[in-house]
Amino acid sequence: MSLENKCCSVRVGMSVADFELDTFDPKEAGFGKVSMEQLKSNGKWTVLFFYPADFTFV
């Protein structure tokens, strides 16, 4: 497998550039969006948890 890091990988200690993702919030039972700017304005810590695909266990 090859890993391409063409885009500047954000590294520990660096500010995370703004990004936006579509979301589903079970509490609101609806689709929405989340962005880094929005997360910063909430004043909360963020954990981004990536996983490869559904049904890949572990």
Add this chain to the structure above:
Amino acid sequence: MAADPTGKVSKMFGVYDDESGLALRGSFIINPEGVLLNSEVNFYNLGRNIEELLRRVKANCHLAANSDQGCPAQWKNSGDKTLTPGPEMVGKVFEALNS
């Protein structure tokens, strides 16, 4: 739950595998100011330990509130001893943590 169908955010964080189109098992802790403070990336077959992830979140929260301190190796939980780095700590870490 968020969707990254183009892989743009996965690439930003260096977890995108462009052979498979999948993301590696990466966890990233970002403070309220938007600075990345912690990263863990595992290959597909290794699940993450959520207790360890929470440990690192707690440690980072504590350190953000106490900027003169450091969490020593083996720090586990809120309330565990921390260190105040400085020249007077040289050679005295064991003593500071075990007294």
